[in-house]
Amino acid sequence: MDREKSDDLALDALFGAARDATPDPSVGFLSRLEADADMLLPRQTQPIQVVRTPLMTRLGGLFVATGLSGAAALGVWIGFAMPDLLNLDTFVSTVDESVGLYAFLPGADVTALGE
Amino acid sequence: MDQSSASEAPDAALLVAFANGDRAAGHALVARLGPRLFGYASRVLGDRSEAEDVVQEAMVKLWKIAPEWRQGEAQVATWAYRVTANLCTDRLRRRKTRGEASLDAVAEPEADLASAVERMTETARAKALQAALDTLPDRQRQAVVLRHIEGLSNPEIAEVMDIGVEAVESLTARGKRALKEALQGRKAELGYENG
Numbered sequence: 453m454d455r456e457k458s459d460d461l462a463l464d465a466l467f468g469a470a471r472d473a474t475p476d477p478s479v480g481f482l483s484r485l486e487a488d489a490d491m492l493l494p495r496q497t498q499p500i501q502v503v504r505t506p507l508m509t510r511l512g513g514l515f516v517a518t519g520l521s522g523a524a525a526l527g528v529w530i531g532f533a534m535p536d537l538l539n540l541d542t543f544v545s546t547v548d549e550s551v552g553l554y555a556f557l558p559g560a561d562v563t564a565l566g567e
Numbered sequence: 568m569d570q571s572s573a574s575e576a577p578d579a580a581l582l583v584a585f586a587n588g589d590r591a592a593g594h595a596l597v598a599r600l601g602p603r604l605f606g607y608a609s610r611v612l613g614d615r616s617e618a619e620d621v622v623q624e625a626m627v628k629l630w631k632i633a634p635e636w637r638q639g640e641a642q643v644a645t646w647a648y649r650v651t652a653n654l655c656t657d658r659l660r661r662r663k664t665r666g667e668a669s670l671d672a673v674a675e676p677e678a679d680l681a682s683a684v685e686r687m688t689e690t691a692r693a694k695a696l697q698a699a700l701d702t703l704p705d706r707q708r709q710a711v712v713l714r715h716i717e718g719l720s721n722p723e724i725a726e727v728m729d730i731g732v733e734a735v736e737s738l739t740a741r742g743k744r745a746l747k748e749a750l751q752g753r754k755a756e757l758g759y760e761n762g
Binding site for chain 1 (some may be wrong): 586587588590598602615618619623627631633689715718750751
C-alpha cells in the first residue's frame, strides 16, 4: 500500500473516531435551549372572528326595509292600475304647463315638440 | 404536535409548528439541532463553554426568525449551521485580535472507568485529531469538520460558508493535506503503523 493511501486510511479512521466521540452537550445546556424556546414561543394566534351582520341590519333595519318594500309595491300597483300615468306622452300632455317637468325629465321637451 | 409525530416531522415543519405556538415542536428542534451544532462549534472553537454560547445565540436567532420562515427556501439545519459558523468565525477573529492561542479544551465524554479504559485508544485518536484540527486555518478547519465529521455535502457546506463548491473542495483538500502533515509521525503512537 503506498503512503498516500495509507495516510488517507489513517485520516479516515481518525475522522471516524471523532464522529464516535462527538462532544455531547450537557443536559443543563439543552434545558437552557428549551427555556429560550419557551420564552420566545410565539403566542398562539386566535383565528379572526368574522362578525356576520344580517342582511336586514346592513340594509338599515326593519323600518327601512318596510319602507322600501312598500314603495316597490306601490310602484307595481301604479303600473298595473294606472298605466297611462307612466305613458310619457300622456303624462307630458296633461302637465305640459308644468315647466319644472323638463328640468327633471331631460328629453321630455323634445318628445313633446315631436307631437 | 405529539412526541412521535414531532420525531418524524421535517425540521421545517417543526419550525412552522413552533411559529404557530407549538412548544413541543420547539423542544424537538432543540433535541435535533442542539447536539449537532454543539458538536460542530466545539470542534471549531475547541472550547465547550464558548460553543455553548454560540449555539445558544444561533438557536435564539432561529426562534426569532421562525414566524417569517418560508418553507422550501433553505434547509433549517443548513441555516442553523451557517449562523453557527458565522458566530464561530467572529469568536475566532476576536481571539486573534486579543492574541489568544487556540484552545484544546474539548472535554472527553463522561464514562465509568471500565468503559474509559476500553475507549482509551479511540479517545486518544479523537484528541489527536482535535489537536491537529486546531492547527488548521479557521476556514479550512470549518470546512473539514463540516465535511468529514458532520457529514454535510459540498453544496451544503458552500451554503453554510457562503462560498462556491469549488472553494469548498479546495479548502477540504488543503485541510486534509495539512492534517496528514500534522499527524505524520504520530501514526505508530495512534495505532495506525500498519495502516
